[in-house]
Amino acid sequence: MLFNPVKLFLLILLAIACVKVEAQSVVCNGSLGDPVFKLDFGSGQGYGPPLANGITDFIYDQGCPNDGHYTIVNTTNINPANGFGNCHPEGWQVVTHDHTGNPNGYMMLINASPDPSRFFTYKINAGTLCQNTKYEFSAWVFNLIFQAHAGPGVSEPDITFVITNANGDKTTYDTGSIPGSSDPEDWRRYSMLFSTGSGNNEITIEMINNAPGNNGNDLMLDDIEFRPCGPTMPIGFTSIGDNIAKDVCTGETKNFTIVSDVGDDYTDKSLQWQKLNTAGTWEDLPGETDAKLIVPVKDNTPIGIYEYRLAAAEGTNINSPTCRTYSQAITIRVNDFLAKPSITAPPACEGDALILTANAPPGTIRYEWSGPGVTSANKAQNPLIIDNSTVADIGDYHVTVFSAADCPTPSDNVRATVNLKPVIPVINPAPICKGSATILNETTPNAKSYSWLPVTGLSDPTSASPAAKPAETTTYTVTVTSNEGCTATQTVTVTVMPSPEASIEPKKKIFEGQSVVLDAQASNADTYLWTPADGLDDPTKLNPTASPTDDITYTLHATSDIGCGTALASVFVRVYKKIVIPTTFSPNGDGLNDYWDIEALSTYPQSSLNVFSRSGQKVYSSIGYDKPWNGAYKGYVLPSGTYYYVIDLKSGAPLLSGWVLIVH
Structure with missing residues (x-):
């Protein structure tokens, strides 16, 4: 940075004039009083008016301010048509509201002069301040320069707060370099403490920009205040720290005790309790100058919000509003009762849910039901739901509604009804x-x-x-x-009983002397009868054993005992006769044993018989055996000898084979 002789000269003068220059704890850690003065620049649209004479040596511009000039705005993004929107768009942050967030709140925009300079002055005349009283001076500051543009050759705002008393003694505080930020909400509060001492009740407050302008050092200023600073003053209801607002219902009588614990900053401590009146201003409560305040709420106290706070000061300074500091306010609310609720209670059926609904007035925050079906689990519901209702739940119900202040308002009684469900007889019709x-x-x-x-x-x-x-x-x-x-x-x-059903394979085959089981199947039947009974071991069984001697047809009668009918199923049993095959015959025409008489073969009309010579030549063949073989082949009687036969009965029985001897 280049040497600046003007800045050096101002700093030398400042050092010579100051009684003390210190980086003390600059925040009031106790209680604050109402501002002796406060400059928030007002609010509005567009540009604000210039400051009163004597407050600043800078020149007012209604537009983009030049170096050493200022303007009053509610945003740095004024429409370009007004000559401000294009002012340093690459170097300055866009600030859209004051530090409180009010988009219409005005701020002081300062474009620093090329040399360090005083840009704010405010004088507090004699008679306004009190002796031996500590005050806090503060201001909200915003560095307009983009953080990205900071660096070598760019100045950051650096402000010295100077308070000069009537004797010329000075108290100063230096903010140091106020850093840039990428956050357009990054307002910072800087403050200092000042004590008047004895006989010093006239002061001048100044703010001096220590950094040069031209490149950087541009800032926004808002909410400049000078307030009394006193000891810590915690208060509470009955005990310190219980600051939660207390509620009373209109018509009730109750006393509240507010206690305090004022610190030891004052050598001659004076106290005064205050109440906020209906005009919105604080007024002293006559005679209430102790550390404890008793607040009676009577049955005729009007509905409303009542706020109290404690003022403290050094000795007789308590009589001056600019010397007092105050505790936080504490609140007592006198609340009206809610309107009476009504209840909707449609009748329920036994076993269903009985539902009662309170039509509560606005402001209801809690319900309390009473009635036969009310339990600890459902008493705070709305609607009140009584599951699986019974006749025991019939009766009168009412609900009490409570406001946020816990003021109760009961309803009238409502009768709840639970109707019985129909009792349907159980019937079991016969099948x-x-x-x-x-x-x-x-x-x-x-x-x-x-x-x-x-x-x-x-x-x-x-x-x-x-x-x-x-x-x-x-x-x-x-x-x-x-x-x-x-x-x-x-x-x-x-139950529908179906008609009986019966079935069996329609044909069975046995050889004479054999037996067969009649394996019929039947359903939905209770009794059985086979006809005829010939050859059956038990004609009343579903599956009797049959031993017929001749071909026969059996019929099953399957009957339902409940009168659902009889089913029939028949089976033909074929009885094959026993075959007796002679081993010799003599076809010599003497009338004795002239034919090969195979007993019972004629009963197999589909059977086949083939006879072969020893050489394998077929010498006889027949289908069926209605006429026995006479031992001839092609009209000639075969010579004596052994011949071989094969018989196929075509009944599914094994083939019959063997030999027969022809003897002459």
Whole structure:
């Protein structure tokens, strides 16, 4: 940075004039009083008016300020048509509101002069301040320079606060370099403390920009205040720290005790309790100068919000508003009762939920129910829901509603009703045969209507006693509605017994002397009878054993004992006769044993017989055996000897084979 002789000269003068220059704790750690003065620059649209004479040596511009000039704005983003929107767009932050967030709040925008200079002065005349009193001076500051543009050759704002008393003694505080930021909300509060001492009650406050302008050192200023600073003054209801607002319901009588614990900053401590009046200003409570305040709330105290605070000062300084410091305010609220709620309680049916709804007035935050069905689990509900209601829940109910102040307002009593559900008799109709019908007689006391499902097979699904003729076993559900609108259901099963069924393979085969089981199958039958009974071991069994001597047809009669009919199934038993094959015959024409007479072979009309010579030549063949073989082949009698035969009975029996001897 280049040497600046003007800045050096100002700093030398400042050092010579100051009694003390210190980086003390600059924040009031105790209580603050109301501002002796406060400059917040007002609010509005567009540019604000210039400051009063004597407050600044800078020149006012209604537009983009030049070096050593200032303007009053509510944003740095004024429309370019006003000559400000394009002012340093690359170097300055865009600030859209004052430090409180008010988009219309005015701020002082300062474009620093090329040399260090004083840009704020304010004089507080004699008679305004009190002796031996500590004050806090503060201001909100914003560095307009983009953080990205900071660096060598760019100046950051550096402000010295100077307070000069009537004797010329000075107290100073230097903010140091105020850093830039990338955050357009980065307002910073800087403050210093000042004590008047004895006889010093006239002061001049100044703010001096120590850094040069031209490149940087541009800033925004807002909410400049000078306030009394006193000891810590915690207060509370009955005990220190209990600052939660207290509520009273109108018509109640109650006393509140507010206690305080004022620090030891004052050598001759004076106290005064205050109350906020209806005009919005604080007024002293006569005679209330102790550390404790008793606040009576009577039954005729008007509804409203009552706030109290404690003022403290050094000795007789308590009589000057510019010397007092104050505790935080503490609140007592006198609250009105809510309007009386009404209750909606439609009747419920037994087993269903009984629901009572409080039509509560605005401001209700809590409910408390009373009545037969109220429990600890549901008493605070709205609506009040009583699950699975019974006749024990019938009775009078009321609800008390509470406001935020816990003021109770009870409702009138409302009668809740629980109606009984219909009692439907249980019926068990006898089984019916398929194609038959039965009457479902469900006459229920106090019934208004009936509804049957499914409707299949019913003569009238809305009747109390419909005729049911289902094709198969069916369970019906009847819903009965009482005259009070309550419903109940019951089920009825109609068992349909189907007609008997019977089956068996239509043919059986046995050889004479053998037996066979008649393996019939039957369903839905209770008794059985086979006809004829010839050759059966038990004609009343479903599967008797048959031993017939001749071909026979048996018929099964499968009967339902409940009258659902008889099923028939027949089987033909083929009885094959026993075959007796002679081993020799003599076809010599003497009339004795001239034929090969195979006994019973004629009973097998589909059988085949083949005879072969020893050389394998077929010498005889027949289908069936109606005429025995005479031992000839092609009209000539075969010579004596052994011949071989094969018989196929075509009955599924094994082939019969062997030899036969022809003897002449």
